[in-house]
Amino acid sequence: MEAATSYPAGAPPTPDYENVPRGNTQKHVNREVLRYLLERSGLSSQSRVLDLSCGDGELLTLLRRYWPQATLVGSDIRSTAPAVPGLYYQQADLSQPFEIAPGAGAFDLVTSVSGVMMFGNTRTFIASSARHVRPGGQLLVTNDNILTMRDRVSYLFTGRVRRFKLLFEADEKITQLVQHQELKRLLEIHGLEVKEVFYTSFYTEDLLYLPLALLIYPFQWLSTRRLKNSTPQALRQQLFGFKSLLCRHYVMIAHKPAA
Template sequence: MPDSLPPALAAQLAEVPRGNTQKHVNRAVLADLLTHEAARLGQPGLRWLDAPCGEGEFLTQVRRFFPQADLSGVDVRPVAPAVPGAPVHYQVADLSRAVPFVEDPPFEVLTSISGIMCFANTAQFIAGCAQRLRPGGLLLVSNDNCLTVRDRLSYLFSGRVRRFKLLFEPHEGNFQLVQHQELKRLFDVNGVALKRVVYTAFYTEDLLYLPLALLLWPWQWWQLRRARSSTSQVLRRQLFGFKSLLYRHYFFVGEKLGATEA
């Protein structure tokens, strides 16, 4: 939890339920937005889209901490999520095909919590998200981290990273592996400037992998420093820093550029 948050607000964030994602993800996302974006997100009528929104676990917490936001959601579920307060603007859609709300005004915030691993066509999805944002709007996408020591060992010995089975059933829930490099590239090509990368969901049991992480980190740091890339050293350290070897989840926070900046 960021130290800059008031104690009362930090106590409220500690009560945020896990929801349908890794532990502490919803809490970490909200804490980050409250720390870095509170001024812009406190504006009345701010339009916020969550895609996919599931049963509304995350949107319920958004309404709790940003009560003035005008909330929208999209999912394949036929019924709108039951979020306390004003009804959520809801559309049923397959996000592997298109992001809806085409005819609506653009959004100031678009969040996707643990969603991109559940459907294909990530490139089309990120492009659709960028199109639904106004210039200066925020795009926040979270995803399971496949860079951990545990995942690397799993791939070495079984040919798969932990969150994905070796053999998929036809209606598998998690099947789309999206690497950090690809997600950042999709932000770039769609005119969304990556502002920061935050790792979360650390489990005590993963301390077992700390010795190996300490051995791997100098080599990873050296490659990170030497790589030829337009990506700044600050973002490189956030993308592939030491936490990437142990924490199970991460999220990108990006800002849509204006037409002259893209």
């Protein structure tokens, strides 16, 4: 575990959502994740945060700016820590069972932005991530959306959704097609409750698919509403609402029930 230089205390600046770096994900994902954390999460600015597959640390850098007193921990397969003030970093292969900062306690928030598509064992990753969330804490996972009309048309004509190639090379990085309902199920079987799902990353070019979306959505809405399942209707509509047909990325937030 490596620790960078400590970050000085002080009043955080007013959020600047217009200049949030994109990072290694779809556009606006980091912006909307930050907006959720600062405005709706209910988390303290002194929270303990673990970012898994933290990459270059874009999200952690944002959190350090707005939550200067938070404890920030990152993990990735890279050997060197990202340049985030006050960051504790631990190298780990997140496709295998992992332990972060043994003995340091659980986290108020665990995040994984655009990570689950890169792990060869999603179930193990979710299990390990959930184990690091304290009772009453949250696990926030984002992923590319394969429900869009763009992806459906691609699958109809080419046999693949757009984010994933039809054939993979041996060293391919992004190979794990994780469906919304499977990610939700994995979170639930590991003791978490999905509380909110929202979509982002709408591109102007996807307006070309708007007529198809307007045609398809009534059938999707009716099918989702009539399905016999324990999932509340409100959450079903968040999962499979109209935006799921046009926006390219989604954010899923799960809470661990308090002990």
